[in-house]
Amino acid sequence: MLPDLTQYLWILWLALAVLFVIIELLTLEFTFLMLAAGTLIGGLGTNLLGGPWWLQIGLAAVASALLLFTIRPLLLRALRRSSPVVLTNVDALVGMPARVTRAFLQGAGEVKLDNGETWSARLTAGVTDGEVTVGETVTVVAVRGAAVEIAPASSPTTERTVEHD
Structure with a gap:
């Protein structure tokens, strides 16, 4: 059984x-x-x-x-x-300090971000090539595709924009 x-x-x-x-x-x-x-x-x-x-x-x-x-x-x-909102990837780059590594010509240059990444950069509207020199500290204002838009660290910027291609 x-x-x-x-x-x-x-x-x-x-x-x-x-x-x-x-x-x-x-x-x-x-x-x-x-x-x-x-x-x-x-x-x-x-x-x-x-x-x-x-x-x-x-x-x-x-x-x-x-x-x-x-x-x-x-x-x-x-x-x-x-849990607080934590910005990641390119969203975290906006507002990050950077140092100019290549002089700006016609609004285009290169910066090294504080996180160690090197990015192609464009100047924000109203900033000329002569206002930003190599070695100067700048701030990332926006991410535009594969380039960052920067402004001198002393200028106040409020725009937080990320455009993806």
């Missing part, structure tokens, strides 16, 4: 919950955390109360779905609200 394996179903529910928590630690999106909670609440909870296997699976699915569509969005919103 074969043993009734449904009496060991609680081990499966615990193992599944642990697996979901491990996956959640790798993804950090609260999806698998909600699945783990649904597994524990619906599956293991129903098992411990003596429910049949089909009810355990059904309640685990329902609990997981409810958590995914109600609690997860609230958690993600709270998480994103508390």
Whole structure:
């Protein structure tokens, strides 16, 4: 006579919950955390109360779905609200100091940014070639494709523009 394996179903529910928590630690999106909670609440909870296997699976699915569509969005919103906006890539270049490495001719030259990158540069409107010399510190006003638009560090600029080609 074969043993009734449904009496060991609680081990499966615990193992599944642990697996979901491990996956959640790798993804950090609260999806698998909600699945783990649904597994524990619906599956293991129903098992411990003596429910049949089909009810355990059904309640685990329902609990997981409810958590995914109600609690997860609230958690993600709270998480994103508390973290500051960090500019990255070319967006982070606007406002960065730079040093002129090649003299400007007809408004075009070259600068080395404080992050170590060398960029082709254009002068902002109203600034002439003679106003900016090699070695002078300037400020990135905007990113225009593969070139930065710069202004002398002493001139106040408020424009923050990034144009992608």
